[in-house]
Amino acid sequence: MSHFCIGDDIGYIIADRDGGIWTSYGDEGIYGDHPETSAGLARWDTDGIHTWSPQGRLPVWPLGGSAGATEDAVAWLAWYSHKGAFLSRVDPATGDISSYRNPLKDTDGIAVRGTRMLLTHRFHNLPGVKLSRAELVDEAWVITAQEKLRLPGPVVMRCAQGRDGILWLRAGDTWIRIEV
Numbered sequence: 001m002s003h004f005c006i007g008d009d010i011g012y013i014i015a016d017r018d019g020g021i022w023t024s025y026g027d028e029g030i031y032g033d034h035p036e037t038s039a040g041l042a043r044w045d046t047d048g049i050h051t052w053s054p055q056g057r058l059p060v061w062p063l064g065g066s067a068g069a070t071e072d073a074v075a076w077l078a079w080y081s082h083k084g085a086f087l088s089r090v091d092p093a094t095g096d097i098s099s100y101r102n103p104l105k106d107t108d109g110i111a112v113r114g115t116r117m118l119l120t121h122r123f124h125n126l127p128g129v130k131l132s133r134a135e136l137v138d139e140a141w142v143i144t145a146q147e148k149l150r151l152p153g154p155v156v157m158r159c160a161q162g163r164d165g166i167l168w169l170r171a172g173d174t175w176i177r178i179e180v
Contacts, residue, residue, distance in 0.1 A: 058086070069163060105121070
């Protein structure tokens with residue numbers, strides 16, 4: 001297949017090691033006409049076949065996604081709802097989901113390695129982000145350190161990509177690598 005449709009109003013898109021395409025949707029995707037995007041979060045294979053959705057296994061219904069990352073074979077999805085912000089770990093092999101409260105409001109980038117996580121919050125069109133480090137303690141993510149990073153260029157939407165414990169930030173024409 002040379003092309004396929006994965007919905008409308010995509011908040012972010014990431015790929016896992018097996019070629020799975022993870023997407024999150026905003027309100028047009030969730031409440032629009034595409035039946036596979038109404039759950040707010042989805043996984044697709046490279047042929048455009050819908051292979052995963054939360055199917056009611058999240059603490060509340062998502063209103064939109066804010067960031068995503070992969071760690072080995074699993075995906076981490078940051079999303080928000082009318083009851084706050086959440087982080088969900090999804091194992092595509094089993095479909096198992098673990099969800100946690102997100103400790104950082106307005107997260108727009110994440111990277112995870114084991115029980116440690118990086119989270120970012122950008123300053124729109126300014127050369128900086130708030131970088132938070134967190135650890136999983138007693139089934140809750142707890143922020144352990146925060147700093148403001150000055151970057152070589154302005155930060156725009158979808159500027160952060162997380163993969164295997166490394167957060168890639170795009171600032172202007174430069175990519176910055178930060179390890180968990």
